[in-house]
Amino acid sequence: MRKYVLLKEVVDKICKVMIYESFEDVAVYLYDSISDTSCFADFSFETIEEAEKYCKELGIRDIDWCFIDDPLEGCKHDLIGYH
16 A cells, blocks of 8 residues: 655655555655655654654644555555656
């Protein structure tokens, strides 16, 4: 499962956030651009609840998220498009 949000206001250079839940862990990717570029920082969490709690600290609400498809095999996880 992947979901992302464009922040209403930039927080510490962060203007976009993505959560990617895989079989191994839950990654939170932070972006300093709204373009489909690689993240500038990422964090790993054991559960989706921990990742979402971190995101709520950035002011993200549950209703703000846009859900997207998981990356295709061999594609970068932090990009929305298929690269």
